[in-house]
Amino acid sequence: MESYRIIGLTSEKQAKRIEKRFREATDNKQDIKIDIDNSSITLPDDIDSNIIYVISSFEHVSILEAKISSHDQDDFSESSHKHKHKHDHSYSHEINSGKKAQRNMLIVFLLNLFFSIAEFIFGSLFNSQAILSDAVHDLGDSMSIGIAWIFQKVSSRGADEQYSYGYRRFSLLGALVTSIVLLGGSVLIIIQTVPKLLNPEPIVVSGVFWVAIGAVIINGFSVWLMSRGSTTNEKLLNIHLFEDLFGWLAVLIMTIILQFKDWYILDPILSLLIAGWILYNTLPEFINISKVFLQAVPSDIDTKLLRRKIESIPGVNAISHFHIWSTDGKQHMMSITVTTDSSSIEEHVLIKQAIQQIVIEYNIYHVTVEILYDPKKLIRESI
Known part of the structure; x- marks a missing residue:
């Protein structure tokens, strides 16, 4: 048996289906198995490369290290071999998110939700725009974590009759809603804070101090909890929670200064800094998410370079209807029409494999x- 890399799996259901197809095609009932964690599939040593090609093409997955026969296709497989390690684990964590990750996300979601409500209350009582600004931020965080927790299960579903591309964009939909809330809330805070910047008002320093203490404890616990996880979602949330923790440490330092100096202008200044930081980090994400929904070409793809590579494949004369888009910002898709003067089915297969x-x-x-x-090369130029 030989191990191959399999890229593009979207669900455990698809993995089981691919295993079944290979078993039926090779009469091997037991040894063929997909290891989702390592993005690999074990196949017989003497398997026909055409079987791999047909099943992988039909399932829209890529099986690396497949045996491409003749025409010296090494130049094309070499580039994918160099990059294969980078993509080996693209989907394993998403497929196996695990109950532990979901539990941690739920705990952090509840902590952020209840604390953001408390921030709105105490921020109003203590007349602190800094606390109100962070309340908007924490509410956005709560929505992000809550929606991620809910849609994580939904987005892992495979394609069905209603959603032919699967449910992967549900996670993006949640992120889009969260970004709109964060942007709107930040603008509102700036509008409310500017007058107080010109005419600072006293705040209840001792109250803000104890709120900051509570925030540091809660955010510190959340950072610790998320740092124990291994999934991509947990790692990204941990980075975000670290930023929250540093923000509240700044508020804590401000309250200590206000114990000795009546520099009440620090509160609206800190409020504007928090709101500005939210806008600075959220606006690019909002733009990127919008581009995905508008089916723009992913920003990390050089279409001109990719076009030249495909046109250089032996047997390809011209290309057209060259479209690239993304389902969720990570998993990209492409459709293309190529012309060739070769009537050989084997040559057509080689062209598709090379692409x-x-x-x-x-x-x-x-x-x-x-x-x-x-055959007459009527089409001479690509479009």
Whole structure:
């Protein structure tokens, strides 16, 4: 048996289906198995490369280290081999998110939700715009964590009759809602804070001090809890919670200064800094998410370079209907029409395999290639 890399899995259901297809095609009932954690599949040593090609193409996955016969396709497989390690684990954590990750996210969500409500109350009581600004921020965090927790299960579903591309964009939908809330709340805080910057008002320093103490404890616990996790979601949330912790440490330092100096202007200044920081970090994410929904070409893909690589494949004369888009900002898709003057089915297969090997390094895992037979080379230029 030989181990191959399999890229582009979207669910455990798809993995079981692919295992079944290979067993039926090779009459091997037991040894063929997909290891989702390592993104690998074990296949017989003597398996026909055409079987791998047909099943992987039908399932829209890429199986690396597949045996491409003849025509010296090494140049095309070499680039994907260099990048294969980078993408080996693209989906294993998303498929196996685990109950522990969901439990940690739920705990942090509840902590942030209740504390953000408390911030709105105490921020109003103590007349602190800094606390009110962070209340908006923490409410946005709560929504992010809560929506991520809810949609994590939904987004892992495979394609069905209603959602032919699967449910992966549900996670983006939650992020879009959260970013809109954060942007709107930040603008509102700035509008309310500017007058107080010109005419600072006293705040209840001791009250703000104890709120800051509570915030440091809660955020510190959340950081500790998330640091124990290993999933991508937990790591990203941990970075965000670290930023919250540092923000509240700044508020704590401000209250200590106000114990000795009547520099009440520090509160609206800190409020504006927090609101500005939210806008600075949220606006680019909002723009990126919007681009995904508008099906823009992913920003990390150089279409001109990719086009030249495909056009250089032996047997390809011209390309058209070259479209690239992303389902969730990570998993990209591509469709393309290529012309060739070769009537050989084997040559057509080699062209498709070469294209699949090239696009792997661009995180393009789902590729639809249409071969147009043009023996007289009527089409001379790509569009």
